[in-house]
Amino acid sequence: MRREKIPVTVLTGFLGAGKTTLLNRLLKAPEMAGCAVLINEFGEIGLDHLLVEKLDDDVVLLNAGCLCCTVRGDLVRALRDLALRAEAGQEIRRVVVETTGLADPAPILQTLMTDPVVLSAYRLDGVVTLVDAVAGMATLDTQVEAVKQAAMADRLVLTKTDIATPEAVAALKARLAALNPIAPLLPADAPPAALLDAGDFTTSGRIPEVASWLEQEAHGHHHHHHHHDPNRHDAGIQACSFVFDDPLPWDGVATWLEMLTLTRGDSILRVKGLLNIAGQDRPVIVHGVQHVFHPPLILAAWPEDDDRRSRLVFVLRNLEPQVVAEGLAAFVTAARETEKSRDF
Numbered sequence: 618m619r620r621e622k623i624p625v626t627v628l629t630g631f632l633g634a635g636k637t638t639l640l641n642r643l644l645k646a647p648e649m650a651g652c653a654v655l656i657n658e659f660g661e662i663g664l665d666h667l668l669v670e671k672l673d674d675d676v677v678l679l680n681a682g683c684l685c686c687t688v689r690g691d692l693v694r695a696l697r698d699l700a701l702r703a704e705a706g707q708e709i710r711r712v713v714v715e716t717t718g719l720a721d722p723a724p725i726l727q728t729l730m731t732d733p734v735v736l737s738a739y740r741l742d743g744v745v746t747l748v749d750a751v752a753g754m755a756t757l758d759t760q761v762e763a764v765k766q767a768a769m770a771d772r773l774v775l776t777k778t779d780i781a782t783p784e785a786v787a788a789l790k791a792r793l794a795a796l797n798p799i800a801p802l803l804p805a806d807a808p809p810a811a812l813l814d815a816g817d818f819t820t821s822g823r824i825p826e827v828a829s830w831l832e833q834e835a836h837g838h839h840h841h842h843h844h845h846d847p848n849r850h851d852a853g854i855q856a857c858s859f860v861f862d863d864p865l866p867w868d869g870v871a872t873w874l875e876m877l878t879l880t881r882g883d884s885i886l887r888v889k890g891l892l893n894i895a896g897q898d899r900p901v902i903v904h905g906v907q908h909v910f911h912p913p914l915i916l917a918a919w920p921e922d923d924d925r926r927s928r929l930v931f932v933l934r935n936l937e938p939q940v941v942a943e944g945l946a947a948f949v950t951a952a953r954e955t956e957k958s959r960d961f
């Protein structure tokens with residue numbers, strides 16, 4: 618007897634658009650029982666698998682690098698492994714693939730729609746693209762991946778409307794409607810039923826570029842300027858990360874991150890951190906997206922077996938990691954000095 622094909626949803630959206638936040642909300646819904654998650658992160662230190670609130674082993678972190686190029690083989694392998702687990706009796710009713718914010722969706726769709734191994738067990742069931750209402754317009758102006766993500770969506774989700782101006786929201790809505798005439802535009806709190814089961818991907822009704830992007834993939838014309846280095850995307854974009862053994866002073870880190878996003882937001886495509894803060898026995902999560910430094914979150918507990926070192930990951934555009942490293946070191950040292958003199 619042939620098993621029913623497992624639906625695969627591709628969750629995409631530019632860096633920091635809110636993919637993990639939405640995924641965490643979705644995973645709490647009863648209709649998401651038996652959902653496996655594949656996460657791909659750009660840069661060599663992945664944090665998302667720690668931030669997705671799923672306790673079983675159905676969250677698979679794909680190798681560092683960008684899903685659309687370097688780890689396409691990993692995607693197929695991970696899907697094949699999940700299919701084998703399903704064959705062996707594990708309940709896998711659905712798969713969500715969370716791409717990196719830098720992923721070009723065309724090669725991913727091409728793989729999901731044409732790879733024989735994938736097709737034997739899965740069916741593509743929709744591309745959900747998140748667009749950040751604050752940073753979205755600037756991102757569409759500068760990053761072609763973001764344009765492709767929006768144009769190829771079956772569902773568009775507009776996030777962060779709560780912190781954007783009504784004018785920015787209206788302008789972005791109009792731009793998205795022109796880029797993608799067929800995808801419903803949904804709010805950040807859209808229920809799972811509105812996001813899932815979008816069905817087969819079709820180019821009909823979309824802007825003509827979509828068919829040609831897929832066509833180029835079919836002919837193997839995918840030539841991003843990717844390097845084998847998992848930290849590099851193209852000439853201007855690179856990831857860098859910092860690890861600290863000793864607890865960090867909150868004042869130093871927060872002041873510096875706030876200043877950095879404010880003054881260099883165009884270059885700080887993303888900053889994400891899991892921090893061990895002096896005087897706080899739980900991990901502190903920080904998020905920055907271009908000019909926005911989001912309110913920090915405190916997790917309930919450190920992950921089991923974690924070494925409790927602080928990890929900060931940046932995706933930079935036209936900014937040298939050295940500049941970030943020096944600023945960070947200066948602020949942390951200054952804050953530690955201030956603390957010492959206070960204790961004295």
Ligand SMILES: Nc1nc2c(ncn2[C@@H]2O[C@H](COP(=O)(O)OP(=O)(O)OP(=O)(O)O)[C@@H](O)[C@H]2O)c(=O)[nH]1
Nearest residue numbers: 632633634635636637638718776777780805904911
């Ligand atoms: N105010 C507000 N903040 C949001 C919303 N959605 C997400 N965020 C915040 O945006 C930041 C980034 O969210 P994530 O869910 O980590 O974004 P992501 O797309 O998974 O990020 P990457 O995986 O790094 O690309 C976090 O601080 C979230 O709390 C929203 O609708 N409103």
